[in-house]
Amino acid sequence: MNGQVVRARRGVYANCPVDDLDALQALLLCLPSEAMLSRHTAARLHGFGVLSEGAVHVQLPPEIPKPRLPGLVVHHAALPVEPVLVSGLPCVPAARCAVDLARTARRLDALPVLDAAVRAGAVCRDDLIEEVLAHRALPGVRQARSLVPLVDGRAECRQESQLRLVLIDGGLPVPESQVWVLDGEGIRRFRLDLGYRERQIGIEYDGLSHLNRDRLRYDRDRANWLAAEGWTMRYFTDRDLYRRPAHIVTTIRALLP
Incomplete structure (x- = not known):
C-alpha cells in the first residue's frame, strides 16, 4: 500500500488492508x-x-x-x-x-x-x-x-432445523431430514427437506431462492413427478414458520394417521 497506514482499531494500525480476521485480532489486542x-x-x-x-x-x-x-x-x-x-x-x-x-x-x-x-x-x-x-x-x-x-447434522439450513422443531414441539413424530426419493430403477431422483417416508409425505421450506424463474420451473417439474409417484407434498414459507407455526402442525397432523 505504498507505506499507507490503515487504522484497524483505535490505537491499532496496520500497513495493509484489514479483513474481518484482522479486525478481530486488532480488537483482541485492546x-x-x-x-x-x-x-x-x-x-x-x-x-x-x-x-x-x-x-x-x-x-x-x-x-x-x-x-x-x-x-x-x-x-x-x-x-x-x-x-x-x-x-x-x-x-x-x-x-x-x-x-x-x-x-x-x-x-x-x-x-x-x-x-x-x-x-x-x-x-x-x-x-x-x-x-x-x-x-x-x-x-x-x-x-x-x-x-x-x-440434533440432526443433515439439516442444510436454519429454517429447515426450525421447521423440524416446530413439528416435534407440536407433538408430531420426528421427521426424517434430507429424504431421498428414488425412481423405479432405484436411482436417487429428488431430495426433500423433511419427510415421513413410510407415509410418502414430504415437507419443504420455500425461501427466496425459490422465486427464481428457473428454480420455479424446476420445482414445478419436481412437484408433478412426486405427485405421480404417490407423494403428498406440503410447502411452507417464512410467514408460516415465524407467524403461524400452529398452521404447520395442523396441516401435517391432518396427513398422518
Whole structure:
C-alpha cells in the first residue's frame, strides 16, 4: 500500500488492508490477554455461524472487569475453559460455544446452532452431551439438554432445523431430514427437506431462492413427478414458520394417521 497506514482499531494500525480476521485480532489486542472469542463470533469461526449478530462476543474470567468498547459484548465465564486457536485467534472450544448459544438463544434458534455445529464437523453429539453435563447448574441448560437428543447434522439450513422443531414441539413424530426419493430403477431422483417416508409425505421450506424463474420451473417439474409417484407434498414459507407455526402442525397432523 505504498507505506499507507490503515487504522484497524483505535490505537491499532496496520500497513495493509484489514479483513474481518484482522479486525478481530486488532480488537483482541485492546483486551486483556485472557479474552477469547465466544458465542456468535466463535460460532462463525468454527463454521456454524447460523445466527447473525453485529457485535463481537468475547469471554473473560469473572474476576476481570468487563471492558467497554463499541460493538463489543463481554461475557463472564461461569466455567473455566482453555481457548483453542481458530484462524490464529483464541476462541471458546466448539462444544462450549454451541452449548452456550443453545442455552441462551431462543429455542427456535438454538436447535439450528446445534445442527449446524454437527454438520460442520466441529462437534459430535457425544461432545454436546458431555458439555451439557458440565453446564448442569447454569441458566438455560434445561433447554440445551432437551435439544441435544434432537440434533440432526443433515439439516442444510436454519429454517429447515426450525421447521423440524416446530413439528416435534407440536407433538408430531420426528421427521426424517434430507429424504431421498428414488425412481423405479432405484436411482436417487429428488431430495426433500423433511419427510415421513413410510407415509410418502414430504415437507419443504420455500425461501427466496425459490422465486427464481428457473428454480420455479424446476420445482414445478419436481412437484408433478412426486405427485405421480404417490407423494403428498406440503410447502411452507417464512410467514408460516415465524407467524403461524400452529398452521404447520395442523396441516401435517391432518396427513398422518
